[in-house]
Structures are given as structure tokens and as C-alpha cells.
Amino acid sequence: MWQVSQWRHTHPVNKIFSILLAIVILWTVGVVAYGAVNPSLKDTFTEFYFVPAQGGDYPRTAKLGTAASVTVGIVNQEQSPTAYWVEVRLNGVKNNDSGPIILQNGAKWVQSVLFTPARLGIASYWKSSFSRR
Numbered sequence: 001m002w003q004v005s006q007w008r009h010t011h012p013v014n015k016i017f018s019i020l021l022a023i024v025i026l027w028t029v030g031v032v033a034y035g036a037v038n039p040s041l042k043d044t045f046t047e048f049y050f051v052p053a054q055g056g057d058y059p060r061t062a063k064l065g066t067a068a069s070v071t072v073g074i075v076n077q078e079q080s081p082t083a084y085w086v087e088v089r090l091n092g093v094k095n096n097d098s099g100p101i102i103l104q105n106g107a108k109w110v111q112s113v114l115f116t117p118a119r120l121g122i123a124s125y126w127k128s129s130f131s132r133r
Contacts, residue, residue: 046082047075062117073110076103088115 007015051071052058062068076082085099095115103109 042077042079044078046078046084047073049073062115064117064120067114067116069112069114071110072113073108074101074103075108076105079105081105084109086113088113090115090117091119093118 010018049072050058051073058070072086074084074086076084081102081104083100083102085097085101087094087099088096095118096113098111098113101109
């Protein structure tokens with residue numbers, strides 16, 4: 001058993017190491033307790049995806065003046081309410097938009113988005129971009 005008289009006769013270096021060890025143990029217990037009471041924040045992100053409309057195939061061609069559609073999905077995982085805008089551009093020209101779409105955390109928005117080619121052009125690839133304002 002530990003006695004006060006032993007502490008008085010302990011070498012000063014050993015006293016310093018003993019005090020530091022006690023501080024480290026108390027600090028570690030404090031960090032573990034804090035982590036248990038305040039779990040770390042979750043990652044924040046947004047799920048953004050395209051799926052073919054009506055379960056078919058993605059539109060590969062579209063006739064001038066005829067509407068085509070693609071289904072757009074957004075899921076808010078930002079841990080707070082967030083506003084989104086969806087904008088369709090054909091050959092660099094704005095064709096359609098939706099928004100603001102305000103979603104609470106965990107909420108999902110899935111909707112068919114129409115676009116209508118108004119002029120001739122060649123789209124060599126689909127380009128999707130996403131932004132929050």
C-alpha cells in the first residue's frame with residue numbers, strides 16, 4: 001500500500017514522472033468521456049444522380065421542338081436544410097430550370113426534368129454539374 005512517507009523519500013525525477021502520468025491518465029479519461037457524450041459529426045454531402053425517365057434508356061437523340069426527359073434525384077445529407085437548383089443546358093444555352101428546391105436533412109427529391117432542343121447542335125457528351133447557392 002502507498003504511504004505518504006514513501007512519497008517524501010521518492011527521487012524528484014520519479015515524482016515528476018508520476019505527476020505527468022497522472023495528468024495523462026486524467027486527460028485520456030476526459031477525452032474518452034467527451035467522445036462518448038459528443039459523438040463526432042457525420043460527413044456532409046449531397047447525393048445527386050440521373051436515371052432514365054420511366055425506367056427506359058437515357059435520351060440519345062432528340063428532335064427539334066420535341067421534349068425529352070431525364071429523372072434527376074437529390075438527397076440532402078448536409079446535416080441542415082439546404083436549397084438546390086437544377087438547370088438544364090443544351091449546347092451551352094439554358095433550356096430549363098427548377099428551384100429553389102429546399103430539402104431538410106435526409107430528404108429526397110426525385111423528379112422528371114424536361115428539356116426541349118430549340119436549335120440544331122451537336123452534343124458530343126453529357127455534362128452534368130452540380131452547385132448549391
